[in-house]
Structure formats: structure tokens, C-alpha cells
Amino acid sequence: MKPYSSLYLPVPDLPRRRFVQGLVAGGVLLGLSSVVKPGWASGTEAVNRGAPVLSGTEFDLVIAESPVNFTGKPRMATTVNGSIPAPTLRWREGDTVTIRVTNRLREDTSIHWHGIILPFQMDGVPGISFKGIAPGETFTYRFKIEQSGTYWYHSHSGMQEQTGMYGAIVIEPAAGEPNRADREHVIQLSDWTDEDPMRVFAKLKMQGDYYNYNQPTAADFFRDVSRDGLKAAIDKRRMWNEMRMSPTDLADLSAATLTYLMNGTTPAGNWTGLFRPGERVRLRFINGAANTFYDVRIPGLKLTVVQADGQNVEPVTVDEFRFGPGETYDVMVQPKDEAYTVFAQTMDRTGFARGTLAVRTGIEATVPEVDPADWLTMADMMGAMGGMGGMAGMDHGSSGDLNGMAGMSGMNHGGMAMDHSKHAMPPGMAMDGKLARPSTQARHAKTEYGPSTDMRVDMGRTNLDDPGIGLRNNGRRVLTLSDLRTVDGPLDPRGPEREVELHLTGNMERYTWSLDGLEFGRSTPVHFRYGERLRVILHNDTMMTHPMHLHGMWSELEQDGGGFQARRHTIPVQPAQRISFLVTADALGRWAWHCHLMLHMDAGMFREVVVA
Amino acid sequence: MKMIDKRMNVLAMAIIGLGATPALAQTSPVAETMDHAQHQSAPSPDAVKPKAARDAMPAMDSSGMDHGAMPGMKSEKPETAGEMPAMDHSEMSMQGGSAPPDARDPHAYSDGYTLESGPYALPGPRVLRLSDEHTFGGLLVDRLEQVHARDGDNATAYEIQGWYGRDYNRLVVKAEGDVSQGKLQEARTELLWGHAIATFWDTQLGMRYDSGVSPDRGWLAFGVQGLAPYWFEVDAAAYVGDKGRTAFRLGAEYELLLTQKLVLQPRLEINAYGKSDEALGIGSGLSDGVAGLRLRYEFTRQFAPYVGVERAGKFGKTADLARAAGEKTDETRWVAGVRFWF
Numbered sequence: 035m036k037p038y039s040s041l042y043l044p045v046p047d048l049p050r051r052r053f054v055q056g057l058v059a060g061g062v063l064l065g066l067s068s069v070v071k072p073g074w075a076s077g078t079e080a081v082n083r084g085a086p087v088l089s090g091t092e093f094d095l096v097i098a099e100s101p102v103n104f105t106g107k108p109r110m111a112t113t114v115n116g117s118i119p120a121p122t123l124r125w126r127e128g129d130t131v132t133i134r135v136t137n138r139l140r141e142d143t144s145i146h147w148h149g150i151i152l153p154f155q156m157d158g159v160p161g162i163s164f165k166g167i168a169p170g171e172t173f174t175y176r177f178k179i180e181q182s183g184t185y186w187y188h189s190h191s192g193m194q195e196q197t198g199m200y201g202a203i204v205i206e207p208a209a210g211e212p213n214r215a216d217r218e219h220v221i222q223l224s225d226w227t228d229e230d231p232m233r234v235f236a237k238l239k240m241q242g243d244y245y246n247y248n249q250p251t252a253a254d255f256f257r258d259v260s261r262d263g264l265k266a267a268i269d270k271r272r273m274w275n276e277m278r279m280s281p282t283d284l285a286d287l288s289a290a291t292l293t294y295l296m297n298g299t300t301p302a303g304n305w306t307g308l309f310r311p312g313e314r315v316r317l318r319f320i321n322g323a324a325n326t327f328y329d330v331r332i333p334g335l336k337l338t339v340v341q342a343d344g345q346n347v348e349p350v351t352v353d354e355f356r357f358g359p360g361e362t363y364d365v366m367v368q369p370k371d372e373a374y375t376v377f378a379q380t381m382d383r384t385g386f387a388r389g390t391l392a393v394r395t396g397i398e399a400t401v402p403e404v405d406p407a408d409w410l411t412m413a414d415m416m417g418a419m420g421g422m423g424g425m426a427g428m429d430h431g432s433s434g435d436l437n438g439m440a441g442m443s444g445m446n447h448g449g450m451a452m453d454h455s456k457h458a459m460p461p462g463m464a465m466d467g468k469l470a471r472p473s474t475q476a477r478h479a480k481t482e483y484g485p486s487t488d489m490r491v492d493m494g495r496t497n498l499d500d501p502g503i504g505l506r507n508n509g510r511r512v513l514t515l516s517d518l519r520t521v522d523g524p525l526d527p528r529g530p531e532r533e534v535e536l537h538l539t540g541n542m543e544r545y546t547w548s549l550d551g552l553e554f555g556r557s558t559p560v561h562f563r564y565g566e567r568l569r570v571i572l573h574n575d576t577m578m579t580h581p582m583h584l585h586g587m588w589s590e591l592e593q594d595g596g597g598f599q600a601r602r603h604t605i606p607v608q609p610a611q612r613i614s615f616l617v618t619a620d621a622l623g624r625w626a627w628h629c630h631l632m633l634h635m636d637a638g639m640f641r642e643v644v645v646a
Numbered sequence: 647m648k649m650i651d652k653r654m655n656v657l658a659m660a661i662i663g664l665g666a667t668p669a670l671a672q673t674s675p676v677a678e679t680m681d682h683a684q685h686q687s688a689p690s691p692d693a694v695k696p697k698a699a700r701d702a703m704p705a706m707d708s709s710g711m712d713h714g715a716m717p718g719m720k721s722e723k724p725e726t727a728g729e730m731p732a733m734d735h736s737e738m739s740m741q742g743g744s745a746p747p748d749a750r751d752p753h754a755y756s757d758g759y760t761l762e763s764g765p766y767a768l769p770g771p772r773v774l775r776l777s778d779e780h781t782f783g784g785l786l787v788d789r790l791e792q793v794h795a796r797d798g799d800n801a802t803a804y805e806i807q808g809w810y811g812r813d814y815n816r817l818v819v820k821a822e823g824d825v826s827q828g829k830l831q832e833a834r835t836e837l838l839w840g841h842a843i844a845t846f847w848d849t850q851l852g853m854r855y856d857s858g859v860s861p862d863r864g865w866l867a868f869g870v871q872g873l874a875p876y877w878f879e880v881d882a883a884a885y886v887g888d889k890g891r892t893a894f895r896l897g898a899e900y901e902l903l904l905t906q907k908l909v910l911q912p913r914l915e916i917n918a919y920g921k922s923d924e925a926l927g928i929g930s931g932l933s934d935g936v937a938g939l940r941l942r943y944e945f946t947r948q949f950a951p952y953v954g955v956e957r958a959g960k961f962g963k964t965a966d967l968a969r970a971a972g973e974k975t976d977e978t979r980w981v982a983g984v985r986f987w988f
Contacts, residue, residue: 154766161774235777237947239813240784240987244947251903252910275876277741278846416740480749485814485842489740534755543846543873546778546813550752553778553813558756559764624766638778646765 084220084297084305085117085201089124091131095145097167097189097199098138104293104300107228111198112139112189118298119222119322120187120201127182127208133175135167142166145175146190147203148360148583149344149603152177154623157585159190162624162642166191182207183344184318184362186222193231193324196632200224200322205344212521213340213366215316219307223330223378223387225292225323235633238286238545245290248282248382248407250274273415277489281409282382283542283577284503286633287325289385294326296378296387304398305389311370315391316340320362324632327358327381327579327606329505329512332374332391333402337365339513345601348519355513356381356502358581360604360630363513367391373399381504381579383407408504410609414577417610418493469530469569471596472496472614476573477535479550486551488541490575494612496594502579502608515591515613518600524590525601526618530569533614534560538574538582538607538629538639546637547629553638560627562587562619562645569616577609580634584643586625589615604630619645742844783810784987791952791983793824797974801826803981814842818850823858832858836867836883847872854885860926863887877901892920909950913938922963927971929963942985954981 100113114120125131137143144166146158156177160166167173182205189199202220227234237244250271258267274281299305309315317337321328331337331354338351341364355363373392380386383404390398476492501512540547549557562568570589572582582589583604591599592614607613628640758764762772789805803824809816818840823833838852847870854865869883878900885893895917902910916935919928938956945951959976960968968975 159774161768161772165768165773236782236784239782240786241947247906249903249906251905253905278873278875278877477750478745479752480745481752483743483745483749485845485847488845492739535750541845544813544842548778550750552752554761554774554776555779557761558753559759559761560755561757561759561764622766624768636777638776640776642761644759644764644766646759 084222084307085119085122086115087122087124091125091129093123093131093133094136095120095133096136096138097143097145097194100198102198102226104226104295105228109228112143112194113198114145114201118198118295119224120199122202122204122220123187125179125203125205127179127205130176130178134172135175136172137167137169140169142168142191143194143199144189144191145187145199146585147175147177147185147187149185149362150177150203151180151586151588151621154586154621154625157623157625159585159626162626179205181205181344183341183346184220184320184364185344186320186322186362188322190626193632193636195322196225196227196231196324198226202318202320202322204318212346213316213364214314215366216313217309218316218318219391220297220318220320221305221307221376221389222297222320222322223326223328224295224298225287225326226295227287227291227293229291231324231632234287234291235636238633242286242542242545243280243283245286245288246280246282246382247288247290248284248384249280250282250409270409273412277415278543279415279488279577280542282407283410284407285326285380285382285384285578286545286631288382289380292326292380292385294323294328294378294380294385294387296376296389299389301386301388301401306395306398307376307389307391308395309369309391309393311372311393312368315367315369317365317367317376318362319357319365321357321359323359325359327356327581328378328387329354329356329381330363330376330378331355331510332367332376333400334371334374335367335369335391337367339363339365339517342518342520342600343602343604346521347600348521350513350517350519351511352513352517353510354505354508356505356606358579358604358606358630359632360581360583361602361606371399373397375399375401377402379404381502383504405504405508408506410503410577413495413500414503414609415489415491416493417491417495417612467529469533472569472571472592472612473533473535474612476537476612478575479537479552481551482537482539482575484551485544486541486546486548486553487539487575488543489577490537491573491610491612494573495608495610496612498591498594498599498613500608500611515599515606516594518591520590520598520601524598524616525588526567526590526616528567528618530616531566533569533571535571535573536560536641538572538576538580540576540578540634540637540639542577547634547639548637549639549641554640554642555638557638557641559624559642559644562617562643564619564622564645566619567616568619569614571612571614572605572607573612574607574609578631579606579608580639581606581630582628583630584617584625584627586621586623586643586645587617587619589617591615621645778813781811784808786985786987788985789981789983790985791954791981794980795977796979797977799826801831803983809840811840816840818852830858832856832860838867838869840871844872846874850883854883863891863923863926865891865893890921891923894918907944909942909944911940911942911952911954913940913956922967924967927964927967927973929965929967931962931964933962933964934958934960938981940981948987950985952981952983952985955979956981 095114097114099110100116102109102111111118135145142160144158144160154163156175157163185203187201187203188195202222243249255267258270293300297305319330336351338349339347340349341347343362357363369391373390376389376391378387386404388401474496476494478490482490498515501514505512536549538549539551574580581604589602589605591602591605593599605613605615622645625643627643628635785808787806789803791803793801793803801824805822808819811817818838820836824831834854834856836852836854838850840848840850842848850869850871852867854867856863865885865887867883867885871881874880878898881897883895897915899911899913904910914937918932919930922928922930936956936958938954940952940954942950942952956979958979965975
């Protein structure tokens with residue numbers, strides 16, 4: 035690791051990562067010259083404290099276009115009250131809030147209160163909960179706050195979330211805060227593109243790997259041949275080539291078009307949060323990105339996760355966590371030194387968002403290098419079967435060789451693979467009652483056998499203890515879903531009356547995304563019977579991780595094999611993974627349910643839910 | 647992800663693919679058939695891409711152009727199927743195939759409700775329409791190049807494909823031709839309905855019109871275009887013209903990434919005809935082929951200049967006609983051009 039200076043950033047493997055370099059160079063020039071007036075600019079202290087904060091029960095939000103400049107190119111953003119991120123809204127549990135949203139755009143807009151339990155008419159999804167907010171119109175949202183914690187809000191219209199419409203919500207609990215902190219910061223991560231997001235989408239329709247500059251090359255092949263031998267090098271590629279799938283398809287968009295932001299600030303801009311040594315500091319992390327999974331850590335500090343998606347969890351101490359668009363994690367830290375880097379590298383390893391926790395402004399700590407990008411493994415492609423295949427493949431290559439066969443599916447998560455063999459048992463085995471445990475046998479929809487779907491996983495991985503591609507055995511303690519235990523257990527003690535199984539599907543070559551092989555336009559709603567407790571199974575037939583967000587009702591994640599795990603509003607489903615959660619259908623109305631990667635959602639990985 | 651791999655018989659694959667074309671309605675997707683074809687060939691690790699492209703040439707001859715005529719092509723299929731039991735690759739069930747009879751009904755959870763009807767549906771026509779209900783389009787100029795033959799013949803050649811529509815049904819336009827001495831020498835233009843039938847494959851039905859210095863010819867076109875295992879881009883079509891004319895055309899490309907931006911592209915094209923058309927210098931059977939190698943540098947994904955070389959040849963009766971007319975039957979050409987799309 036080299037020391038960081040504002041003009042020179044250590045970038046691994048320069049030729050392959052020139053986008054990171056370009057991004058940072060642009061940020062250096064203009065990261066602080068954002069034309070949008072950041073909330074901190076009005077203060078006397080020249081330190082970026084993130085978005086302005088609004089509190090109370092009455093709010094006026096104005097949606098308008100504002101000029102911004104994150105990379106050296108002036109662009110127009112869609113903003114709430116002229117700031118990116120949008121103002122942080124501080125509410126109190128039990129209050130009824132009134133929010134008047136005025137649209138000064140030339141197109142319709144909307145605001146969705148992500149993770150907030152409210153009447154469906156207030157949920158803010160145009161075409162489902164209401165008709166949207168027309169230009170010049172003011173829509174008044176009014177609802178009672180019946181929960182507490184960290185949440186966020188964003189536009190649910192077109193690509194406005196990508197172009198700047200996202201902000202934090204912090205709800206103070208009525209019964210007092212169990213996680214006492216001396217100080218807190220909201221850290222909202224997002225991503226920005228200078229391109230028109232619809233143009234980005236259209237390019238992906240032409241070429242699904244348009245933004246992937248980490249593709250396997252002939253040079254990689256010959257390197258593998260010389261290191262592992264010809265057979266191993268060919269074996270490593272065989273299945274990918276036969277299936278026409280890319281082992282480096284970790285994200286649709288990369289630093290080739292995205293600039294990664296922390297509280298609306300580029301890495302070079304270096305958002306800074308202050309603390310006094312010894313304080314207990316609460317960091318409310320929100321992933322408000324349109325398309326980016328972030329791997330967050332603060333070198334030198336342990337992160338004690340106390341809340342996930344606004345729900346308190348039994349504290350668990352980790353070095354790092356991954357979260358996708360829509361998810362939130364609250365962590366407690368106790369910094370003692372002068373400065374720490376808040377480092378959020380992207381899952382595809384093409385860039386990072388970065389900020390600093392410091393005792394005063396103007397100081398910074400070492401910025402780590404971005405980790406190398408791993409290839410997806412057989413387990414990511416084939417689920418439990420891939421894991422077992424990996425075990426068989428362990429004689430290839432040497433241990434610790436991340437790119438060899440061993441790295442692909444054996445050593446890297448051999449332990450995981452063993453878990454699979456234990457859990458991926460045929461349906462009916464060891465079942466106490468009919469629905470006591472989630473079914474494990476994939477039931478593919480008949481619409482998954484056509485052009486909309488590029489693969490199907492017959493035996494999904496059901497374990498929750500896999501941190502995911504790029505984080506396995508990285509020497510750090512990484513949070514997994516199996517670490518999360520919501521403190522007060524399930525909201526509803528009933529077991530499920532039935533099971534609803536949905537498959538996450540897509541075709542990277544055509545750039546289509548769907549559920550059960552059907553895009554939204556060809557779909558019918560999923561009917562939840564009012565009052566029922568049901569189990570939902572999400573079975574991922576793709577090689578990407580999808581943060582699945584169900585509006586209006588909590589998703590109570592089940593442990594591998596059944597039993598309450600954690601209450602979430604957004605659940606990341608890893609490649610070839612099969613997860614289950616219970617829902618109490620207590621919220622009448624129509625609700626959206628979708629992948630929170632914006633382009634996947636917009637491509638049609640979206641369902642309507644009717645509770646009636 | 648375009649990687650070094652085993653040798654394959656591109657022609658056999660495409661012919662099988664084409665064989666499936668008349669049976670569009672069948673549920674077994676072409677891609678699956680092609681997968682099988684792929685597995686017939688033994689792995690030959692030393693086959694590096696450019697070589698594979700050239701090796702495909704002799705294979706074509708041995709296949710014979712009987713298969714070029716559509717009715718004869720189905721005879722390949724049972725043979726292919728015969729290879730299936732030998733394969734136990736688990737991934738075979740992960741892609742393509744047809745739904746088993748007990749496959750889940752994706753609409754079963756709706757209890758009859760739709761996006762427009764049922765409780766709590768917003769009044770009026772549905773306003774939430776995502777990109778799956780929007781139209782997109784693109785225009786790829788795959789080749790726009792200066793061609794220099796050894797004997798000093800120069801020409802400008804182009805190959806363009808455009809599309810407009812949605813994910814699974816679109817209008818496709820293909821145009822290929824060359825201009826020299828200020829005159830359009832030869833041009834093929836097709837207007838097609840592209841319909842997705844399998845994960846990586848579209849059928850393309852429509853019309854083809856040939857023009858240039860020779861008499862014009864019109865055809866009905868029946869084709870498939872898509873991506874074969876190991877990332878071969880294949881474009882194969884059979885054509886039916888008037889007076890009982892039939893034709894077959896196969897194009898195949900591969901993209902070998904030397905680096906993230908430097909791409910070596912072997913390319914192969916062959917034509918065959920069911921009956922002779924002497925006005926155009928065409929003899930029945932395999933008539934002509936081109937094997938080329940282009941090296942391009944992608945300044946962006948959308949703009950890449952290239953240089954390359956290709957070998958063009960005439961075969962069989964077509965070669966006889968050329969010789970009788972005092973023309974060469976094969977030549978080597980150097981090309982330099984630009985590939986771009988928007």
C-alpha cells in the first residue's frame with residue numbers, strides 16, 4: 035500500500051484499470067466543484083457533512099433539474115431541493131408525517147419511501163400505487179410512521195434515481211434507542227453516469243458486455259497455460275465457452291461509465307465525517323446506487339453491525355460487508371486514531387467510493403488498493419452441483435492459486451461446498467411438516483425454456499454463509515446473511531400456509547431480465563391472500579446477485595432449512611442461490627416487487643403483488 | 647469472453663441449424679441442436695482460432711453441398727441425436743431444451759388477476775411500461791473497408807446490419823456489397839423479420855435482393871442467426887428464388903480478445919447454389935468462399951479501425967465457369983477499414 039495523495043492514487047494493474055485512473059483524475063479536477071450546492075457548503079466549516087437534514091412532521095420537497103459536474107463534464111441531474119444526495123429526513127416513530135412533493139421537471143416524477151410500511155396509495159410507484167406526479171403538480175404524501183431505523187427514499191420514475199434522486203431517512207424509535215452512540219453519520223453510497231441512462235441501457239441491448247473491460251483474453255489464457263498447464267487452462271474455460279457465459283460478468287456497468295459517490299462526493303472529493311477519539315460512532319450506510327454492489331470496510335476499525343434494513347440485529351462484529359442497491363446497514367465503530375478511510379470497492383473491482391473519518395478536516399488515511407477481480411465459480415453457475423463439482427476438481431492446480439481450477443471452485447469455498455451436500459437434500463427428506471422447511475427442488479416455470487433465459491439452476495445453493503464472489507477467503511471477516519439475527523424475532527409466529535416460488539432469470543447476451551422468464555409486460559400479478567402467512571422462494575437462475583425488494587411488507591428471511599433469520603426489505607440473492615422468506619400479507623393493495631438494480635428493474639425483472 | 651478452444655466444424659453446425667429452420671414451430675431450440683453438434687468434435691486443444699477458421703474450409707468440401715438444398719438437410723439430425731447419450735454434461739440441462747410437461751405455470755399465482763384488472767388496479771389503461779415494452783434499434787457497420795487485391799484491383803466493401811424492435815421480435819436489415827470503378831459491383835440486401843426462438847438464436851424470415859453489374863435476383867430468405875457454443879457468431883440462410891433457384895449462405899465470425907481492446911476476428915463466408923445461373927457466373931453446388939482475418943483496435947466499443955487479410959476462392963462448377971471466362975478462381979486481398987455502430 036502506498037500513501038494516498040490527492041494527485042496520485044495507487045491503482046493496481048494500470049492497463050486493465052485505466053477507468054479507475056481516469057475517474058479519479060476527473061474527480062481530482064472537479065470533485066469539489068460540483069455545481070449542485072452540497073448541504074455542507076452553507077456552513078462555515080469547509081467540510082462535507084453530507085446532505086442537508088430536515089426534521090419534523092411537515093416537509094416540502096421540490097423536484098427539479100440541477101447542473102452538476104462530477105467528472106469534468108457538466109451535466110444535468112434530477113434533484114430533491116437542489117442537493118445530491120437529497121435532504122436527509124429525520125422522523126419520529128409514531129408521528130404522522132406530511133410531505134408535499136412538487137414536480138418542477140418536464141416529466142412525471144414520484145418518490146418511493148424505501149422500506150417504509152404504509153398504505154399502498156402512499157408508496158409512490160407510478161402505475162401501481164398512484165398515477166405519478168405530473169409536471170407542475172404537488173402531491174401530498176401523508177402516513178403514520180410505525181417503525182424506526184435507517185431507510186431511504188428515491189424516485190420510482192424512469193431513470194431519475196440514477197440521475198440523483200435519492201436521500202436518507204432516519205427514524206428515531208419511540209421507545210428509546212438501544213444502540214447508544216456519541217455521534218452518527220449517514221453514509222449514502224451511489225453511482226453516477228455522465229451518459230443518459232437510457233442510452234446506457236440501449237448500448238447494453240446492442241452488446242451486453244459493453245462496459246466489461248475485465249474479459250478473459252488470449253493473454254490470460256497463455257498465462258494460465260504457463261502456470262497451470264494447457265489442460266487446466268482449457269478446463270477452466272470449457273464450461274463458460276460452451277454455455278456462452280462470461281466468468282467476469284460481475285456487473286453490467288463498471289467504472290467505464292460510472293463514478294462512484296459517497297454522500298454525493300467523488301473519491302477524490304473525499305467526504306469526511308468527524309469524530310473525537312474514543313467516541314462510539316454510528317454509521318448509517320445506505321446503498322442508494324442504481325447499479326452497484328459495494329464492499330465496505332474501514333481499515334483499522336472493526337465494524338459492529340447493529341441494524342440491517344432499519345431492523346435491529348444482534349450485534350455482530352466484522353471487517354467488511356457487501357450490500358446492494360436498496361439495502362442499509364448500521365454499524366458502530368470506535369475510532370481512536372486520527373483518520374480512517376471508509377473504503378467501498380465495487381463488486382466488479384473496477385473502482386471504489388471513498389471517504390474519511392477523521393478528527394479534523396483535511397487529513398486522510400491510506401486508501402487501499404482495489405482487490406483483483408475473481409472469476410465467477412462453478413458454484414455461482416451451478417449452485418449446489420457446482421460446489422460438489424468443485425470438490426471433485428480440487429486436484430487441479432495448487433492451493434492459494436486464485437485463478438486456477440482450485441481457486442475456481444475448490445479451495446476458495448470448499449467449506450461451502452460441503453455445506454451444500456448437507457443441506458441440498460431432495461424434497462421430502464427430514465421434513466417435519468409439509469411446509470416446515472422450504473422446498474429445495476427447483477420448479478422451473480415453463481416460460482424459462484425460451485429465449486428470455488440463458489441458464490437454469492436445478493439445485494440452488496441454500497446456504498446463507500457465503501459472502502459472495504470476490505470476498506471468499508479474503509482474509510477478512512465478511513458479513514453474510516447467516517450472521518444477521520433480527521433481535522425481536524418474526525413479526526408473525528405463524529408458519530407458512532403455502533409456498534410461492536419465483537425464479538430470477540435473464541439473458542445477458544440479449545440483455546433481458548425477468549422473473550420466471552417473463553418480463554413485466556408479459557407477466558400477471560402475484561396474488562397474496564389478505565391475512566395469510568406465506569413463504570416466498572427466490573431461486574436465482576442467473577450468475578448475478580439481485581437485490582430483491584418487496585414493497586409494502588417485510589420479507590422475513592429464513593435460515594437455510596427453515597426458521598427465522600432476519601427481517602429485511604431488500605434481500606440480495608446470489609448467483610445460483612435459492613433463498614426463502616416469509617411474508618404476512620397484511621397490507622391491502624397493489625405493490626411493486628423487483629430487482630433493485632435499476633437496469634434489471636427497467637428491463638422487466640419486476641412483478642406486481644396484489645394483496646386482496 | 648472470446649477464448650481459445652477446441653476445433654469445431656462450423657459448417658456442420660450451421661447446416662444442422664438450417665435444417666431446423668423449416669420446423670420453426672418445434673419446441674426443441676436450434677441452439678440445443680447446435681450444442682450437440684459442437685460436442686461431436688473431439689477436443690483439439692492446439693487449435694488456435696485463426697487455424698480453426700481455415701480448417702473449416704476443407705470440412706466444407708467434405709460435407710458436400712447436397713445439404714445446401716433445404717429438403718436434404720434434415721438427414722443430418724438423427725445422426726446428431728445419436729451422439730447425445732455419450733454426453734453427460736450437466737450443463738446441457740441448464741440451457742435450452744423444452745419445458746417438461748409438469749413445468750410450473752408462471753401465471754398460477756395470479757388467481758386470474760392481471761396488471762389491468764382485479765382489486766386495486768388503477769383505473770384506465772396501464773401506464774407502467776418498462777423497457778421490455780419499448781422499442782430499441784441499432785446499426786452495426788461490421789465492415790466498411792478498402793480492399794486491395796494482389797493484381798491491383800481495388801474496391802470498397804461494406805457489410806451492415808441494422809435492427810429495430812423489441813427483444814424477441816424485430817425488423818432486421820442486412821446489406822453487403824462492394825463498389826469499384828465507381829460502380830456497385832455486387833450487392834445483397836435483405837429485409838427480415840427476426841424472431842427469437844432460443845437463448846442465443848433468432849430465425850430470420852424475409853426477402854433478399856441481389857443487385858449490381860449482373861442481372862438482379864430476388865429471393866425469399868429463411869435464416870438463423872446467433873451465437874454457437876464457444877462464441878462463434880453464425881449467420882446461415884437458405885434462399886428460394888424464381889425458376890427453381892435455391893441458394894445457401896453461411897457466415898461465421900469469432901472474436902479473439904488479445905487484450906481488452908485489441909481483437910482478432912477470423913471470419914468465414916461461403917455460398918452455394920442449387921442450380922447454375924450462368925448469367926451470374928454461378929455453377930450449382932458450392933460456389934465460393936472467403937476466409938479472412940481482421941485485427942481491430944476498439945478505441946471505444948463503438949468505433950474500431952482494423953486491418954486484415956482474406957483469401958477468396960471459387961469452387962466446383964463456378965470455378966470452371968470462371969476459368970472458361972479467363973478469370974482467376976482465387977485471390978488474396980488486403981483490407982483496411984473501420985467497424986462502428988450506433
